[in-house]
Amino acid sequence: MDRRLTIVLIGILLFPTIVFATSPIMEYKNLDKYMTRKELATVGVRIHELENLVEFYEDEDYFKDVKGWAKPYINLAYTFNIMKGTGKRKFEPDENITYVELLTVIMRTLEYEDGIDFKKYPEDYYNKALEIGLANMYIPYNQVITREIAYDTLNKVFDMEYEIGIENIHFNTSIAGIFSGELVGLDDFSGYKVELWTQDGKILKSITLNKEGNFSILGFDTRVDTRLIGYKYRVYDNNGQLVLEGDLK
Numbered sequence: 104m105d106r107r108l109t110i111v112l113i114g115i116l117l118f119p120t121i122v123f124a125t126s127p128i129m130e131y132k133n134l135d136k137y138m139t140r141k142e143l144a145t146v147g148v149r150i151h152e153l154e155n156l157v158e159f160y161e162d163e164d165y166f167k168d169v170k171g172w173a174k175p176y177i178n179l180a181y182t183f184n185i186m187k188g189t190g191k192r193k194f195e196p197d198e199n200i201t202y203v204e205l206l207t208v209i210m211r212t213l214e215y216e217d218g219i220d221f222k223k224y225p226e227d228y229y230n231k232a233l234e235i236g237l238a239n240m241y242i243p244y245n246q247v248i249t250r251e252i253a254y255d256t257l258n259k260v261f262d263m264e265y266e267i268g269i270e271n272i273h274f275n276t277s278i279a280g281i282f283s284g285e286l287v288g289l290d291d292f293s294g295y296k297v298e299l300w301t302q303d304g305k306i307l308k309s310i311t312l313n314k315e316g317n318f319s320i321l322g323f324d325t326r327v328d329t330r331l332i333g334y335k336y337r338v339y340d341n342n343g344q345l346v347l348e349g350d351l352k
Contacts, residue, residue, distance in 0.1 A: 134251040138205070140186070141173035141196035146253070147185035147208045148176045166194040185211060201225075203244040205253055206232040209260060267338065267347050274351045276330050280323040282308075282351065286316035286338065294341030299323055302333035302350070 148154065160178040166188060169177050173196055180186040181194075185208055189195045203225040210232060211217070221227035225244050232238035237259060242252065267288040275281045282299055286292050295312045299320050307323040338347035 134249065134254065136250055137199040138248055138250050138253050139196065140194065140198050140200055141169075141177060142250075143200050143205060143208055143253075144180035144186050144196075145173065145176040146257070147212070148179045148183075150209070150212045150257075151183060151185060153179050153183060165192070166196075167192045169194050169196050199247045201244065202238070202242050202246045202248050202252070203229050203232075205248060205256060206238055206244075209237065209256065210235075213260070269336075269338075269347070269349075274334075276325040276334075278325070279321065280325040281319070281321055282323070282334075282336070283319040284317075286312065286318070289316070290314075292316035296339045298337045298339070299351075300335050300337060301329060302335055307334075 148157070156179060157175045160175040160182070163175075163178040163182075165178055165181050177186075177194055177196060181188065189198075207224075207228050210220075210228065213235075215221065215231060221231050229238060229244040233240055237256065238244075239256075242248075267286060269284045270287050272284040273281060286295065286297075291314045292312045293314045295316070296309055297312065297318045297320065298309045299307045301307065301324075308320045310318050310320055312318055334351040336349060336351060337345060340346050
């Protein structure tokens with residue numbers, strides 16, 4: 104899942120019927136209403152990127168209490184183990200959900216696994232969500248949640264810090280100076296910058312990256328006094344925010 108999603112997409116995930124204003128900004132309504140199980144199933148299907156399968160699950164009858172627009176979403180959520188029923192052929196689509204139920208669906212999307220990353224429900228699930236920075240410690244795990252809380256939680260997912268790193272680093276100061284490598288962790292690094300600095304705060308070189316994230320900085324200062332001071336690198340995203348830094352030896 105591409106986490107660099109927009110506010111508009113978050114709205115689409117949350118609400119199956121969205122009212123668009125005349126401008127590109129989406130008009131949100133009823134954020135104070137409690138979120139239901141059928142809405143959570145829809146969110147789960149969409150963030151698992153299963154929307155293209157909806158038409159194939161319209162006629163399945165897994166639950167006797169499910170009908171209407173939500174039926175294929177609930178069927179998909181059940182089939183792909185995003186959500187479970189509440190009893191024998193019952194889903195209770197209009198029942199409200201608790202905070203930990205929302206967190207559980209989202210964490211499954213983030214590839215955390217039942218029985219491995221968490222075993223005891225709901226404690227392990229809630230604690231894992233706190234550990235990864237997803238949950239709000241001031242919201243009890245058993246609290247019935249509004250659409251606004253769901254919106255804020257999804258927004259937090261898309262704002263979570265990317266796990267960006269550098270691989271295949273080559274750093275040499277013996278002749279002309281070479282610092283090369285490859286950024287990893289995203290599908291597109293267009294507009295990112297890699298900067299080479301001295302340890303005392305002097306910028307030596309800067310390069311703007313293409314989509315692939317490969318970079319090569321050549322011909323920087325390798326005089327003896329500069330080498331004695333030492334080098335470090337900084338990586339900035341396409342909004343100019345520092346996302347990674349480290350020393351070079």
